[in-house]
Amino acid sequence: MGEKILMKGNEALAEGAVLAGCRFFSGYPITPQNEVPEYMSWRLPEAGGTFIQAESEVSAINMIYGAAATGIRTMTSSSSPGISLKQEGISYCAGADLPIFFANVVRGGPGLGNIAASQGDYNQSVKGGGHGDYHTIVLAPNSVDEMGNFPKKCYELAEKYRMPSMILADGILGQMMEPVEFKFQPVDPKSLKKPEWSLGSAEGRKKRIVRSYDLREGELEKLNWIRAKKFKEIEDKEVLFEEKNINDAQLVLVAYGTSSRIAAAAMKMARDKGMKVGLFRPITLWPFPKKQLAKMAQRVKNFLVVEMSQGQFVDDVRLAINGTAEIDLYARPSGIPNGEEVFAVVDKLYQSIKPAIAAKKAEKSKPAKKAKAPKKAKPTKKLKPVKKFQPVKKKTTKIKTAKKSTKKGGRR
Amino acid sequence: MELVNKKPSSLVDIKMHYCPGCGHGIVHRLIAEVMDELGIRERTVGVAPVGCAVFSDDYFNCDMIQGPHGRGPAIATGIKRSQPGCIVFSYQGDGDLASIGMAETVHSAARSENISIIFINNAIYGMTGGQMAPTTLIGQPATTCPKGRDPKVNGYPIKVCELLSQLDGARFLERTSVSTAQGVIKTKKAIKKAFQNQIEGKGFSLVEILSMCPTNWGVTPLQGLKFVDEKMMPLYPLGVFRSPEQEGGQK
Amino acid sequence: MPEIRVDETRCKGCELCTKACPKSCIEMSDTFSVTGYYPAKLAKTDCCIGCGLCAQICPDLAIAVWK
Numbered sequence: 001m002g003e004k005i006l007m008k009g010n011e012a013l014a015e016g017a018v019l020a021g022c023r024f025f026s027g028y029p030i031t032p033q034n035e036v037p038e039y040m041s042w043r044l045p046e047a048g049g050t051f052i053q054a055e056s057e058v059s060a061i062n063m064i065y066g067a068a069a070t071g072i073r074t075m076t077s078s079s080s081p082g083i084s085l086k087q088e089g090i091s092y093c094a095g096a097d098l099p100i101f102f103a104n105v106v107r108g109g110p111g112l113g114n115i116a117a118s119q120g121d122y123n124q125s126v127k128g129g130g131h132g133d134y135h136t137i138v139l140a141p142n143s144v145d146e147m148g149n150f151p152k153k154c155y156e157l158a159e160k161y162r163m164p165s166m167i168l169a170d171g172i173l174g175q176m177m178e179p180v181e182f183k184f185q186p187v188d189p190k191s192l193k194k195p196e197w198s199l200g201s202a203e204g205r206k207k208r209i210v211r212s213y214d215l216r217e218g219e220l221e222k223l224n225w226i227r228a229k230k231f232k233e234i235e236d237k238e239v240l241f242e243e244k245n246i247n248d249a250q251l252v253l254v255a256y257g258t259s260s261r262i263a264a265a266a267m268k269m270a271r272d273k274g275m276k277v278g279l280f281r282p283i284t285l286w287p288f289p290k291k292q293l294a295k296m297a298q299r300v301k302n303f304l305v306v307e308m309s310q311g312q313f314v315d316d317v318r319l320a321i322n323g324t325a326e327i328d329l330y331a332r333p334s335g336i337p338n339g340e341e342v343f344a345v346v347d348k349l350y351q352s353i354k355p356a357i358a359a360k361k362a363e364k365s366k367p368a369k370k371a372k373a374p375k376k377a378k379p380t381k382k383l384k385p386v387k388k389f390q391p392v393k394k395k396t397t398k399i400k401t402a403k404k405s406t407k408k409g410g411r412r
Numbered sequence: 413m414e415l416v417n418k419k420p421s422s423l424v425d426i427k428m429h430y431c432p433g434c435g436h437g438i439v440h441r442l443i444a445e446v447m448d449e450l451g452i453r454e455r456t457v458g459v460a461p462v463g464c465a466v467f468s469d470d471y472f473n474c475d476m477i478q479g480p481h482g483r484g485p486a487i488a489t490g491i492k493r494s495q496p497g498c499i500v501f502s503y504q505g506d507g508d509l510a511s512i513g514m515a516e517t518v519h520s521a522a523r524s525e526n527i528s529i530i531f532i533n534n535a536i537y538g539m540t541g542g543q544m545a546p547t548t549l550i551g552q553p554a555t556t557c558p559k560g561r562d563p564k565v566n567g568y569p570i571k572v573c574e575l576l577s578q579l580d581g582a583r584f585l586e587r588t589s590v591s592t593a594q595g596v597i598k599t600k601k602a603i604k605k606a607f608q609n610q611i612e613g614k615g616f617s618l619v620e621i622l623s624m625c626p627t628n629w630g631v632t633p634l635q636g637l638k639f640v641d642e643k644m645m646p647l648y649p650l651g652v653f654r655s656p657e658q659e660g661g662q663k
Numbered sequence: 664m665p666e667i668r669v670d671e672t673r674c675k676g677c678e679l680c681t682k683a684c685p686k687s688c689i690e691m692s693d694t695f696s697v698t699g700y701y702p703a704k705l706a707k708t709d710c711c712i713g714c715g716l717c718a719q720i721c722p723d724l725a726i727a728v729w730k
Contacts, residue, residue, distance in 0.1 A: 024494050050493045054486065055519035062483035062516070066459070066490025069477050074494075092480050199475040200495040202454040207424075209469045211460070211478035413666075416728040417718045430722060432700070433677035437722030593683040593716035626677075633677035 004179040009169065010035035010077075012148035012180045013103055014043060017075045020152035021187035022101070023049030024074040026063035028056055028082060031115045032171040033105035036077040057082040061089030061102075068098045069210040071198025073155050073189060077103040079171075080121050081112065083129075090164050091130030095212025097197075097227075099158035101151060103167040105174035108334035117171035117258055118334040119308040125168045126286040126316070133224050135231050137165035137238070138285040140256040144178035152184055157238060159195075161230055168285060170308070172258045172336070240283035241292055245271060249278030250357050251350055252296065254317050255306040256282050258336075263306045265339030266346050275350045276357075285316075293320035302353050303327045306342055308335065326353075420444035422453045424473045433633020435590045435623025436465055439532060440472070442600040443501070446607055447474065452499045457491050459484045459502040461509075464538040468503055482513025485520035488527040499610055501528040507537045510546040510570045517576070517618075524581030524615035528606040531572060531618055534625040535644060542628035546570045549643055554628075569647060573620050577653040584609050584617035585653035591624060591640035595650075605655075614656040622648055665713025665730045669703050673725035676700035680717035680726060686710050689717060 007015065014036045017025075025044055027037040037053060044051040050067075054060035060076050067074045078086060083104045093100045106121045108114035125138045137157045139150045150167055158165035199208055214220045242260075245267065246252065255263040260281040270277040280296065280303075282289045297303070303325055305314040310333040318327055330337070330345045419425060423444035430436045447453045453474050460469040462481035469476035479487040484502035492500045509517050509531050520527065536554060537543040544554040544561060547569050551560040561569075576582040584606060588599040599621055606617035622644050626636035667689070674696060680703050681689045690706035703726070705711060718726040 024490070026490065052489065052493065052523075055515050059483065059486040059516050059519065062479060062486035063490035063493075065479055065483075066477065066487035067494040068490075069487075070457075070491055070495045070498075072494050074490075088480055089483070096477075199457050199477060199491065200455070200498045202475050204454075207473055207475055209476045209478070211469055211476075213466070213478065413729040416713060416715055416730050417726075419724055423724070427673055428723065432675035432722075433679060434722055437724070438720065441724055590720070593719040596719045633679055634682060637679065637682060 002181065004181045006177055007144060007148065007180050008035055008175065008177050009144045009147045010105065010174040011039045012144045013077070013151065013167065013169070013174070014039040016148035016182060017073075017101070017151040018043055018047050018049070019182055019184070019186045020155050021073040021189045021192060022075045022151070022155075023047065023072055023189050024064070024067040025049070025076065026052040026054045026060040026067075027076050027078065028054050028060050030057075030079045030082045032107055032117075032174045033077050033079045033103070035174070036103065036105070040075075057085035058089065061086040064100055064102070065089055065093055065096075065098065068093065068100045069096070069199045071195045073101070073192070075101050075103070075151070077105065079105045079107045080109050080118070083121065083124070087124075087130035090136065091132050091134065092212045093164050094130070094134035094136070095132060096210050097162040098164075098210065099155070099162050100164045101154045101158055101166065102164070103169060106168065106170040113334060115171060116334070117173070117308065117336055119170060119257060119259060119313065120310075120334055121168065122285070122307070122309055122312040125166060126288065134227060135163070135234075135286050137161070137163065137234065137287075138168050139165070139240070140168045140283060140285050141173060142257050142260045142281065144173070144176065145180045147173055148180040149183055152187070157234075161234055163230070168257065170258050235287040235290070238284060239287045239289045239292065241289040242281040242283060243278065244281075245278040246280065246296065247278075248276050249300055250276040251302045251304060251346065251353065252278045252280050252300050253304050253306055253342075253346070254280045254282075254293070256285060256313065259306045259308050262337050262339055262342055266306075266342035269339060269343040270346050270350065273347075275346070277346060277350065288316050288320065290320040293317060294322065294324070297321040297325040301325045301356070302349070304330060304346060304349055306330045306337065308332050308337070420448045422447035422456075422473050424471055426470070428471055429467055430464065431625075431627040433624055433626040433636050434464070435534065435621070435625075436468075436532065438590045438596055439530060439599070439621055439623065440468060442596070442603050443503070443530060444472065445600060446604045449604065450607055450611065452607070452611070455497060456499040456501065457495075459487050459491075459500070461502075461504045463505040463508055465503055465505065465532070466539070482508050482511070483516055484508065484513065485516040485525065485527065485529060488529075489520055489523070489525050492525060492527050496526075499528075499607060501530060501607070503530045504532070505538065506531070506533045506535065506545045506547040510572050514546075517572070518579070521576050521579045521582040521616045521618070524583060526610050526613055526615050527617075528603075528610050529616075529618040530603060530606070531620045532623045533572070533620050533644075533648065534623045535569075536625050536628045538625050538628055547572075547648075549647060552643070553630075571648060573618070573653040576618065581616055582618065582654055583615040583656045585620070586655075587620040587622065587648060587650050587653065589622035589640055589645065589650060591622065591637045609656055620648075622650075664709060665711045665728070667705050667711055667717060668727045668729065669705070670725045670727065671696040671702040672698060673723045674700060674702035675723055675725075676702055677722065678703070679720045679722065683716045683720040685714060685716065686712060
């Protein structure tokens with residue numbers, strides 16, 4: 001605590017989990033998350049915990065299912081294809097109301113895709129992931145520091161609500177090095193209370209069952225209603241987000257994780273040129289900061305979503321804003337934009353909305369008159385949407401933001 | 413007069429849902445008796461499978477967890493490694509253990525996880541309605557091979573004990589049957605050994621039990637006993653395939 | 664004299680016990696039990712030796728052996 005250490009994102013993630021009390025990890029190699037199991041393989045035994053390299057992701061998540069059922073803090077991590085394999089087990093944990101924590105260091109997809117960063121697993125993460133009616137609490141860090149500090153938050157939320165929680169990172173966050181400061185006292189697992197549902201040591205009490213099925217008529221529905229209520233409570237209480245330069249903003253960039261850093265760079269360039277551009281960054285992707293965005297859309301009439309996927313995240317922004325403002329999208333599906341490139345989009349968009357902003361300003365400065373003035377709320381209708389899926393300036397596509405994984409080929 | 417066979421306290425005193433003549437009930441009772449005799453009920457965690465024995469989490473009077481199809485050994489690994497003081501067993505059928513969960517079976521054996529696996533081999537998928545299992549015999553009809561298992565189409569049955577006996581980590585492997593009362597008694601001994609091995613930290617133990625599924629075989633319970641003895645045993649010979657007493661295995 | 668008592672609410676009439684009995688003392692009842700099966704019963708007096716093999720193979724814990 002209080003000390004800054006230079007670490008790789010994946011290692012910070014692993015260390016953050018250990019400091020938060022994790023004493024069991026099972027995983028399987030897959031790039032770009034390999035540093036997590038590698039780190040855990042020596043760090044956990046040192047801390048008196050267990051590391052297992054499982055025979056597959058399927059087995060790894062089920063080891064977690066078993067270990068978590070004994071009431072300890074566990075972790076598994078993987079990257080996109082591996083997370084797909086883990087979804088059945090995650091669904092079982094959700095169905096058995098087990099608090100588990102896992103991380104997805106997302107890579108390009110679909111299929112084997114590539115090993116560079118992507119945000120293509122957004123929908124899979126926030127809309128459930130596996131089969132059945134459930135949610136996963138999703139935290140999206142955008143720095144190595146947050147990679148190190150979010151696991152503790154994930155454990156606390158997972159345990160409070162008895163459900164899976166995850167960190168949605170990507171290949172850049174996993175691979176890059178930055179200073180990290182663990183801003184909490186290391187958690188001694190012995191100080192954590194054994195939950196009243198945990199298995200093992202049944203001396204003097206009735207047997208307990210951990211299971212995800214209920215075949216009795218109507219019982220599963222009852223259980224799912226209890227969960228729905230819990231999910232509602234989480235949406236009310238546990239939303240996390242970050243805002244930058246929002247107060248006077250006429251255009252707000254909306255982005256999470258790595259793309260929020262790129263968007264922040266673009267915002268800075270815009271501000272330097274006098275444009276009133278802000279940034280809204282959801283930290284919890286589920287629960288999604290719907291209310292906050294909706295409230296902002298009462299004043300701000302233009303949003304630009306930046307994401308490294310085809311347009312998954314933008315759907316949640318649209319749902320939140322619900323038609324009350326214009327939303328544009330700059331998408332790079334399994335591509336990594338840079339600040340200049342996003343700035344070019346911002347610039348173009350901002351110029352197109354300028355007349356509307358000016359009109360609005362003029363309207364405001366005029367003394368109040370009869371209300372029937374024609375509304376000028378749809379300036380962006382005329383805007384030719386920025387060509388999607390392609391960097392605007394071809395010549396600037398050399399990526400400077402962060403290095404790709406240094407590993408060649410990788411495990412598979 | 414005195415009651416000779418008290419019901420084991422490690423089994424919940426409720427009626428089981430199994431079909432008449434099914435072997436699951438017998439094996440459940442044997443596991444419960446072993447838990448009673450070894451005095452380990454309160455520190456035992458059982459893993460219930462997917463399949464007919466999914467409800468065994470209600471039947472065993474110890475902590476139970478029910479998991480995805482085939483993943484029993486992985487779940488058992490997670491429990492055992494995080495709570496080494498617990499006795500952990502995984503109860504699995506043939507589709508569960510030898511088909512969808514073969515990787516978990518082989519690798520938990522290879523790691524010599526200190527767990528006990530009770531494997532019911534009845535050569536058929538029971539709960540889903542009689543489909544072909546990895547252990548279905550050549551020529552044996554099933555709902556997904558109605559004319560009988562044809563090796564050209566469906567391949568050959570898997571002999572789990574023989575397969576696992578190639579692994580150094582598989583410390584105790586025995587195949588028994590519950591088609592006779594004597595077989596039941598031998599099966600109990602094997603189960604007890606599997607649990608004792610775990611208590612003594614000897615590593616991976618698996619007992620393969622040839623068992624009856626008259627419903628899905630389409631025979632009467634008595635014919636079911638005959639099927640085990642006459643059809644299954646020639647392919648799946650009974651006996652001890654590996655024991656901890658036997659040194660190391662191939663190196 | 665040893666005897667067995669069959670719990671008719673548990674017996675599913677599978678007949679495995681009839682085959683396990685070395686003395687062939689067990690037969691099936693010719694009337695339905697409450698659960699709809701023909702339960703096993705000790706058919707002969709002075710026959711049971713209390714070996715318990717019937718209870719060993721009974722899948723439903725329906726046989727109590729008294730000695």
